[in-house]
Structure formats: structure tokens, C-alpha cells
Amino acid sequence: MTSKFRGLLGLTTAAMLGVSALVTQADAATLRMAWAQDATGLDPHKQTAFSSLRLLELIYEPLVRLDADLKIVPGIAQSWEFSADGKELTFKLDPKAKFQNGDAVTSADVKASFERILDEQTGAANRANYLSIEGIEAPDAGTVVFKLKQPDAPILTAMTDTNSSIVPASEIAAGTIGTKAVGSGPFKLERWDPNSKEVLVANKDWAGGPTGVEGIEISVLPDESAILAAMRTGQVDFALLNDPLIATLVPNEAKLQLNRAPVLAYHVLQLNPARKPMNELAVRQAISCAVDRQAVLDTASLGEGKVTGPLTMPVYASDPDSLFCYKRDVEKAKKLMADAGFADGFTATVIAATGEPPTAASEAQVLQSQLAEIGVKLDIKMMELNVYVDTWLKGDFDMAVALNGGRPDPYTMYNRYWTKNGNLQQVSNFADDTLDTLLQQGRAETDPDKRKVIFADFEKQLAEKSPWVWLYTSYGYTAQQKNVQGFVPMPTGSLYSLGKVTLQQ
Known part of the structure; x- marks a missing residue:
């Protein structure tokens, strides 16, 4: 389906469903x-879908956050300090931080949260980033000390x-993480009707101060054409967009x-790489x-983005043209196929999620179309997001089209896939001593210039060994009425x- 046809289909769908019935009116302060x-779920330690993280970050808070310049700023913690040898990391918590049940956020909650993340039985998405932790101490209610192996x-x-994110120790003990949402962030989850609506209300105890609105009412509309139609008629104030075809229409309004x-x-x-012949x-x-x-970027995303290597953060990214085979070479590809004994090609299935x-x-x-030129016959299998995520996490695919989250540091971005103890190693299915x-080495090195050299070599090796084929980065889009400030x-x-x-009147 071409991008143009995809957009026309979405507009037709929106018109048929009648977007006016899908967005309810709310109070002016909402x-x-x-x-x-x-x-797809409410457990902040386990969710990997972008849509889940966008909801949960409004409810929960981590110790520290990133600002728009990717600098680390306070979250639940007011301050932090590494010891001289780099083997202790001490946090002082904000004494105003409270969970949405009224309880103060203490060092016991931080300790319990990280012990839960480190427990393999949890299946935490971020576990591999914390394998250097050998102990967590809580000398008083407002202080947490992480003891590191290195x-x-x-x-x-x-x-x-x-x-x-930090969750209440009491909720961990009760086994309710994921069944209800109790965080310390700016909003409380008052109601969740899956695939229909979320209702958030302001957390009056938020340490970050008063929120600008009394709440957020989120409607799940059938497609982004429906969202744009609802914004045109003033029924939606703010929208998250992922489709460049829709996003590029917004400036016309x-x-x-x-x-x-x-x-x-x-x-x-x-x-x-665990399946033949990959x-x-x-x-x-x-x-x-x-x-x-x-060509993938131009066709699928209207050229809205740029071709990328594995490292997408500006500080570490290389020129993609310097990486293995980033300039298309069909003849070289055919020779490689023949050298591997697959001159006649093979058939494989590629999975992709609908909507994300x-x-x-x-x-x-x-x-x-492109791989057909070297005899690789792809069978495309589209899946609902929940099914796709479950299949993806099990590594149960020949190939997968994916949109994966980036991180400002190469180690935190990739260690979960490309280290032998990585908690998403079953997704990559590729262990390599060099990587x-x-x-x-990059994890232990503190000199910025030396880290750049290490990770430039890492990116080169990863592109050459080709367990994945990196395509492009794009843009994050949101649309808003002009009274949203x-x-x-x-x-x-x-x-x-x-x-x-x-919301300005």
C-alpha cells in the first residue's frame, strides 16, 4: 500500500466512523x-511499547530525568554524587516527593523498586543497565546509596x-504493580478503558508543583486521520502523531x-541470526x-528523517556512508548470497505491527520489493500491537520491522541487546565477543573522548556483522490548538x- 493510498484510506475510515462521537467534551481546565x-499495560518496569511509556511517564517518576537538551536534571532525587573511585552513587531525595496515595517517597521505595528491576523474574526492560549494582543501602529515609562492582x-x-520509575514498596509487597497505577508524577490515573479512553487527574501532591491543567482526558481514536479531523473541529486540544503523512498536513490548518x-x-x-539462513x-x-x-525513508515516511547507523545520538553518531554497505550494492549482495550457497534465494516471514x-x-x-532483487522472498505478517510485542519479546520471528527507542548513551541504548547478559538478548539472538x-569498555570508561572512540568501533562492528539493518530516524510529532501553551x-x-x-482562554 503506498503512503498516499494509506492516507486516503484513513480519511475514509474517519468519515465513516464519525469522529464527533468519539471525543467527549470536557471541563475547560481539562x-x-x-x-x-x-x-498495552501499566507496569512501568516491564512495558516496552511507546504508547505505554507515553502514558506511564505522566503517572510515575524516576530518580532523575532528561531535559530537552538531554542533560540530566532532578526527578524524585534532588541531588546525586559519585564517589571518587566511581563505585558509589548517592542520591538525596526530594523531601516533598509523595506517591499519589499520600505516602512520602522514601529510600525504602527506591531500594525496593531497583531490587524488583534487578530480579530476573520481573522481566524488567531496563534490568541489563544495572548489573553493576552489588548492593543498595538506605541509611535514612532521604538517602539512597548504590554500591557498584565497577x-x-x-x-x-x-x-x-x-x-x-520508582514505585511504592507497599505496592510491590502487595503484588499490585501493573494492576493499578500509583506513582509520584504529575497526574493520577483515574480511569482506563483499554483502546478507548484514559482519564488523568492532577496530582495535588506532586513535588513538581501545581500542574497547568486539572486533568487530561485521552481519547483513543481509530487512526490519525480521525485525530486530525477532531482537531479541525476543536474537539481535541493536543494530539500525539506518528504518521508523517498526517503530521505534514497540520501546518495547513x-x-x-x-x-x-x-x-x-x-x-x-x-x-x-538464530534462524537459518540468517x-x-x-x-x-x-x-x-x-x-x-x-528509498525506504522516502516512500514510507515522505523523506521525513535521515538515514542512520546504529548510534542515533548526535554526540556519538557516525556518518552512515562510512559504515558497511550503506550505499546500496545489489551486485555485491548477489555475490554474498551465492558465496553463502543461496544463489537462488530463500523465503522468510517479516512481522510488523499495525499502528506502531x-x-x-x-x-x-x-x-x-528490494530484497526480491536478490531472491529473498518476504511474506509480510501484520499483527496487532499486543500480539507483535509478545512475539517480538520471544524473538519468535525470521525478520521484524521495528521502531526501537533511542537513548542518549550508547551503552544504555544497546547493552540489553548486544551483551551476553542483556535482558533482550533473546530478541537480538546474537552474541558476539567483540561487541x-x-x-x-564503554561502560567503564569515563573520559568522553575515549568513549567516542570505543563506540565508533562498536558501531562499525555492529553494522558490518549486520544482525539488524538500521534504516532511518524520523521526527516526533505533536499537534495542538494554538491556545495550548x-x-x-x-x-x-x-x-x-x-x-x-x-490552556489560554
Whole structure:
């Protein structure tokens, strides 16, 4: 399906469903918001879908956060300090921090939260970032000390993640994490009707101060064409958009404003090196050489983005043209296939999620066409997001079209996939001594210039071994009525600044 046809289909769908019936009116102090993909769960330590993280970051808080410049700023913690040898990290908590049940956030809650993350039985998404922790001490209610096995330069960056949110120790003990949401963030979850609506109300005890609105009412609309239609008629104040085809229409609307910011997340074709013939290096390299990344970007995302290597953060990113086979070379790809014994090609299935991202089907179709030129016959299998995430986490695929989150530090971004103890190693299905060693070196090194050299080598090795084929980075889009003030777009795609948004009369 072409991008143009995809957009026309969405507009037809919206008209048939009648968007006016899908968005309810709310009090003037309530921000009426919409998105097309709902959260898949409420456990902040386990959720990996973007839609889940965007909801949970409004309810929960980590120890520290990132600002719009990717600098670390206070969250639940007011201050932090590494010891001289780098083996202790001490936090002083904000004494005003309270959970939404009225209880103060204490060092016992921080200790219990990180012990839960480190417990393999939890299945925490961020666990691999904390394997240097050998002990957690709580000398008083407002102080937490992390004892580390080794200096760990990126651990503080890892702690900014929503997957590292602090939850009440009492809720952990009760086994209710994921069944209800009790955080310390700007909003409380009052109601969740999956795939229909979320109702958030202001947390009056939020340590961050008064929120700009009394609440947020989020409607899950059938597609982003429906969202744009609802914004045109003034029924939605603010919307999260993922489809560049829809986002690029917003500037044509006089009453609307588009927020567009480059993000660290990356579009990627994930190969499964545990399955034949992707276990052959030459086959993986052939696939990489056969892909025209710019054509995928132009067709699926209207050119809204740029071709990328594995490292998407500006401080560490390389020129993609310097990486293995980033200039398409079909003849080289055919030779690699023949050298591997697959001159006649093979058949494989590629999975993709409906709705996250909206470009997934188009990306799969372009890749299907390009790989057919070297005899790789792709069967595209579209899945609902919940089914896709479960399948993806099990590594149960030949290939997968994915949009994966980026991080400001290469170690926190990739150690969960490419180290032998990584908690998402079953997704990558690829263990490599060189990659593992380079990541461990980058983790322990504190000199910024030396870290850049280490991770440049890591990126080069990863691109050459081609367990995945990195495609492009795009933009994060939100749209708002012009009376919405105070929203700050983030390179991480975070919506956290909605805590301070106001509605001007």
C-alpha cells in the first residue's frame, strides 16, 4: 500500500466512523488529548511499547530525568554524587516527593523498586543497565546509596528512563504493580478503558508543583486521520502523531500548531541470526547491501528523517556512508548470497505491527520489493500491537520491522541487546565477543573522548556483522490548538512537559 493510498484510506475510515462521537467534551481546565495507539499495560518496569511509556511517564517518576537538551536534571532525587573511585552513587531525595496515595517517597521505595528491576523474574526492560549494582543501602529515609562492582559511567543516564520509575514498596509487597497505577508524577490515573479512553487527574501532591491543567482526558481514536479531523473541529486540544503523512498536513490548518523534533528512536529491519539462513554472516550482509535505506525513508515516511547507523545520538553518531554497505550494492549482495550457497534465494516471514509505527506496513513492502532483487522472498505478517510485542519479546520471528527507542548513551541504548547478559538478548539472538567487550569498555570508561572512540568501533562492528539493518530516524510529532501553551518537544519523544501545559482562554 503506498503512503498516499494509506492516507486516503484513513480519511475514509474517519468519515465513516464519525469522529464527533468519539471525543467527549470536557471541563475547560481539562486538556483533551488524542492518540491512535493505546497503552498495552501499566507496569512501568516491564512495558516496552511507546504508547505505554507515553502514558506511564505522566503517572510515575524516576530518580532523575532528561531535559530537552538531554542533560540530566532532578526527578524524585534532588541531588546525586559519585564517589571518587566511581563505585558509589548517592542520591538525596526530594523531601516533598509523595506517591499519589499520600505516602512520602522514601529510600525504602527506591531500594525496593531497583531490587524488583534487578530480579530476573520481573522481566524488567531496563534490568541489563544495572548489573553493576552489588548492593543498595538506605541509611535514612532521604538517602539512597548504590554500591557498584565497577565504575559505571552510563548508569545515571539509565536511571532517567520511565522503565526505571520508582514505585511504592507497599505496592510491590502487595503484588499490585501493573494492576493499578500509583506513582509520584504529575497526574493520577483515574480511569482506563483499554483502546478507548484514559482519564488523568492532577496530582495535588506532586513535588513538581501545581500542574497547568486539572486533568487530561485521552481519547483513543481509530487512526490519525480521525485525530486530525477532531482537531479541525476543536474537539481535541493536543494530539500525539506518528504518521508523517498526517503530521505534514497540520501546518495547513490556521488554528493548529505542529511540533516537530528529531528523535533518537530508529526504524530498523531486525534479522534473527538464530534462524537459518540468517545465521550466515554473508546472508545478513547481503540483505544489508540490498536495502536502499533512503528509498525506504522516502516512500514510507515522505523523506521525513535521515538515514542512520546504529548510534542515533548526535554526540556519538557516525556518518552512515562510512559504515558497511550503506550505499546500496545489489551486485555485491548477489555475490554474498551465492558465496553463502543461496544463489537462488530463500523465503522468510517479516512481522510488523499495525499502528506502531504507522509506517511499518509501507516499510515492509519497500523492503519486500528490494530484497526480491536478490531472491529473498518476504511474506509480510501484520499483527496487532499486543500480539507483535509478545512475539517480538520471544524473538519468535525470521525478520521484524521495528521502531526501537533511542537513548542518549550508547551503552544504555544497546547493552540489553548486544551483551551476553542483556535482558533482550533473546530478541537480538546474537552474541558476539567483540561487541560485548566494546560495550563493557564503554561502560567503564569515563573520559568522553575515549568513549567516542570505543563506540565508533562498536558501531562499525555492529553494522558490518549486520544482525539488524538500521534504516532511518524520523521526527516526533505533536499537534495542538494554538491556545495550548508550554509544551516542550523532546528528543526522546517524551510528553512529560504536559505537566506544565496551560490552556489560554
